Amino acid sequence: MTSALMGTYRQADVAFERGEGMTLYDDAGKAYLDFNAGIAVSCLGHAHPHLVATLKDQAEKLWHTSNLYRIAHAERLAERLCAASFADRVFFTNSGAEAIECAIKTARRYFFDQGEPDRYEIVTLTAAFHGRTLAAVAAAGKAEGFGPATPGFRQVVAGAIEDLTAAIGPQTAAVMLEPVQGEGGVVPLPDVFLRDVRRICDERGLLLIADEIQCGMGRTGKLFAHEWADIRPDIVAAAKGIGGGFPLGACLATDAVAAAMVPGTHGSTYGGNPLATAVGNAVLDELLKPGFMGHVIAMGEALHQALAHFAERYHNQVEDMRGRGLMWGIKLRDGLVNREVVATALRHGLLTAPAGDNVIRLLPPLILTQPHIDQAMERLGAALTEAEQTARTVA
Ligand SMILES: *Cc1c(COP(=O)(O)O)cnc(C)c1O
Secondary structure, eight states: OOOSSOTTSOOOSOOEEEEEBTEEEETTOOEEEESSHHHHTOTTOBSOHHHHHHHHHHHHHOSOOOTTSOOHHHHHHHHHHHHTSSOSEEEEESSHHHHHHHHHHHHHHHHHHTTOTTOOEEEEETTOOOOSSHHHHHHTTOOTTSSSOOSSEEEEOTTOHHHHHHHOOTTEEEEEEOSEESTTTOEEOOHHHHHHHHHHHHHHTOEEEEEOTTTTTTTTSSSSGGGGGTOOOSEEEEOGGGGBTBOOEEEEEOHHHHTTOOTTSOOOSSTTOHHHHHHHHHHHHHHTSTTHHHHHHHHHHHHHHHHHHHHHHTTTTEEEEEEETTEEEEEEOTTOOHHHHHHHHHHTTEEOEEETTTEEEEOOOTTOOHHHHHHHHHHHHHHHHHHHHHHHHHO
16 A cells, blocks of 8 residues: 555555545445544534535635735634633634644743743643644654754653642743643543642743643533633643634634734734634534533543443453543553554444554544444444454464
């Protein structure tokens, strides 16, 4: 299986042709239950009528004008995101990594503006993932092999508040974390840890940046996952679910912090263009509907319960499961490899995604119902059994 694409991805040999709700169809017509949602992107499933209608309508009117002119859909989306969150200002991007870049630049520029240009270091956590730009890989401690790592990041052990406190010095500008770590293996940071970080940031005059690119936009049953800990960050990076499949990201900030981002400090040619932000508003129409987050919370509890039974039934294969809302990880015991189980589940008609720490990640569209959960558990069980038999034969 070769193509003219750069070999950056380990791709399964399947190509999907169309989708509807929770289901994807490959080019041979086989149906798959989607518990990956394009890695937490397709939050409303596939071909959602309101999103399709909005995209078609906007496609016939106007695609792009640039940020040299006002963009009504962008202004409206920013206003609505702020009304529903801690934020006062929004910068739109095309991806998560760009939202992180904006978050980092905003934090550093804030201190530059305050006459503290040497205060630029950002403390991050182990097992973090913030994207693939040079600054984002440096932030996650994964910059090896790409020349000198972008300076100004220091990693400490996730959850260890003493280590975090010890890493703070006069050069520290911010702490950046994912309230629920995604790529690292689906690790929800304890609410008490998030509250401690907020308190320390307040005491030391630091900014708190929440990377909610994966866990935000309703994934955990709140618009943003940090809300569960009852804290207010200074900056939030969002993407993935925000466009429901249309490339869109956002950096949200308070007025106090965003004031430093004046003309010339940042920009994006495409960021927030009419097509992207029309769809972003349509996604938000659905997420903000009364009862939508209640559905996510109820389905999250149902999935949690189903997984608890699953982990019990397959205790020889499953070591642990953890998550929040509709973001769950199943940690496999040694001897089973997550990538192989994910590949086997795909053959059984179920899409999941691997994550760090030998975890199988479940990120279903937020519109799922109980029968989807039952079917997913059935197919995952069959895949686990088959993968274990294969592993035993090989051993
Ligand atoms: C996906 C992700 C990113 C990067 O987003 P891209 O759109 O791939 O650039 C950053 N942080 C987190 C937590 C993510 O899950």
